[in-house]
Amino acid sequence: MEEKKQRPHLLAVPFPALGNINPMLQLCKTLVSNGFFITFLISNKRETFLATEQQATGQHLRFVYLPDAFIPEAFSVTTVPLQFVAILEKNLKLAVPEIIRDIMTDDSLPRVSCILTDLAITSLQDVAHQFGICKVSLSTFSASWLSIENGLLVLEENGLLPLKGTSRIIDFVPGLPPISGLDFPSHLQEVHAVDPDFSLRYTRNQIIRSDALVFINSFYELETSQLDQLARDTPQFVPIGPLLPSFAFDGQVGVDEHEQERCGFWTEDMSCLDWLDQQPFKSVIYVSFGSLASASPDQIKQLYTGLVQSDYPFLWVIRPDNDELRKLFDDPSYDKCKFVSWAPQLKVLKHRSVGAFLTHCGWNSVLETIVAGVPVLGWPFLFDQPLNCALAVEHWKIGSRLPPGPDATLVEKAVKDMMGEAGQMWRDNVTKLAISARDAVSDGGLSHRNLEAFKCKMEIVS
Incomplete structure (x- = not known):
């Protein structure tokens, strides 16, 4: 009990899509192995799988299940993502303070010292300030994607928002190698009724910059120029990837034979x-x-x-x-x-x-x-x-x-x-x-060092 209460306690809030949940869950499992206690918010739809996860990771990773109705069903994350995110963030802003209060009044749990959210969730900064704790976020996209988000003003100044499927090679986004406009993210291709002037995206990008850290699921040797530029613009943007189970790296970071590969909607056919x-x-x-x-x-x-x-x-x-x-x-x-x-x-x-x-x-x-x-x-x-x-x-x-x-x-x-x-x-x-x-996540690698630095900071404030 005493050992549990001495651990830094991180409240993890993933975006409710498999491609976002899995890397955040892997990050949390890595943090647990490095002395953290994790509370992971998740929909009831994942309960069966995550019960197995909890058995594998032990008592220092707990799951708080949100009702299925908490996740907006009226909108699809693929067709109307901005509405989906808006409803999700409204629900989270109401629910998360109550969850933190419940933790604070439970003598068996360590005090929450940090909120970790998916990069898409920007509504919990005020909640973190309310409780006097730090907030960090995880980008489950590439550093290149972040470079484009940070370069929206540059694209606008060049008359390229929306891109409308232009095949022009765009070579002036800071840090990004030359890329055809056709290959830029789909949300920049057309005007969106909810955000016709992209002001919502500008605002969200500014909020993200106020996070204590923004973890990026990438590694330096893969996206060198992008990560260098992000670090110059916003030093708290740091790579910590690839966020994958340890067996992916040929045992270089410790193999757990009971390790589950990923959270999923469907059963894996072995x-x-x-x-x-x-x-x-x-x-x-x-x-x-x-x-x-x-x-x-x-x-x-x-x-x-x-x-x-x-x-x-x-x-x-x-x-x-x-x-x-x-x-x-x-x-x-x-x-x-x-x-x-x-x-x-x-x-x-x-x-x-x-x-x-x-x-x-x-x-x-x-x-x-x-x-x-x-x-x-x-x-x-x-x-x-x-x-x-x-x-x-x-x-x-x-x-x-x-x-x-x-x-x-x-x-x-x-x-x-x-x-x-x-x-x-x-x-x-x-x-x-x-x-x-493999080298990036091994001892001495940049991704490994960045997580070690975060661990040291959390041990000081906990």
């Missing part, structure tokens, strides 16, 4: 690992488009036909909510493929038989494939995915990209190039980045 065991070395294309991205049946047919024509085995994740797409594969005629509803992605990417990743290029997936040393075949949809894909293909040179509406012939050629001699450069480059990622 049979895919047995199937991978039967495939030749580096021969399999792993296909997954994350928890939100969706493709049309015609697009899926073209991808499937191209993969079959390439004659390489492939493992494809077709989510349980994609019933129409699943019907396309009820009786596949090609015997070198396997379909699953959900997969243990890191374990798949690190498997000896996987040679490429056909992905939507969500930031978590990009980091995972880099750490696993697997090149990417990018097919981005929305949000930051086109930006991540452009970085991977044009700047890090760890893969290639399919056009928005690929036909089977293009898919076949792209796969053969990726898996053949033409793909050797991509394999070499991603292997080098995998080593840099």
Whole structure:
């Protein structure tokens, strides 16, 4: 009991999407192993999975479950994100003070010393001030995405907001390498009725700058110029990534064999690992488009036909909510493929038989494939995915990209190039980045040092 009460107590408030929850949960597990006590706010929808997480991490990570009604159902995070965030923040601003008061009156728990929020949640600064505690945030997007957010005024001054799908190469955003306007985040492409002059985004960016620290799920060797520029503009922006389970780094940071890979809507189908065991070395294309991205049946047919024509085995994740797409594969005629509803992605990417990743290029997936040393075949949809894909293909040179509406012939050629001699450069480059990622989170690495510095600060104020 006394040991628990002496730990710095961090209240973690993630954004309620899988791509945001998982890196924050991984950060919290890392902090627990470094002497923190964590209270993690989460929807009841995750209760079954997180009960297992609590067993694995012990008594120093507790979950407070918010009612499902707390998460706005009237708006979709993919189609009307600003309304979604506004309702979520209003609810949090009412609920979090009560949660903190409950903790403060519980003699078995340490006093809350810090609030950690997702970068998308800016409404809790006042709550932190009310209780005299610090607030930090976590960006689950890249440093490049943050560079663009910080460069909104520069884009406006050049008459480029909204971008409206311009193909112009934009090379004047501080810290950001030259990127086509087509690949900038989707929320900057069109005028939004809720924020027609982007003033809400300007305001939110200014609020974020007042956080004690902004953790970035990236590492210095991957986004050097971006992180250097962010540090010059706002010194409290620091990289602490990649935020992944320890087994992702080949045991370099301590392996926990009971470690859960990620929080998810769906149960991971572990049979895919047995199937991978039967495939030749580096021969399999792993296909997954994350928890939100969706493709049309015609697009899926073209991808499937191209993969079959390439004659390489492939493992494809077709989510349980994609019933129409699943019907396309009820009786596949090609015997070198396997379909699953959900997969243990890191374990798949690190498997000896996987040679490429056909992905939507969500930031978590990009980091995972880099750490696993697997090149990417990018097919981005929305949000930051086109930006991540452009970085991977044009700047890090760890893969290639399919056009928005690929036909089977293009898919076949792209796969053969990726898996053949033409793909050797991509394999070499991603292997080098995998080593840099491992070094970043190991003793002496910058990401590791930044978390150590945070730990020291919290021990002083607790």
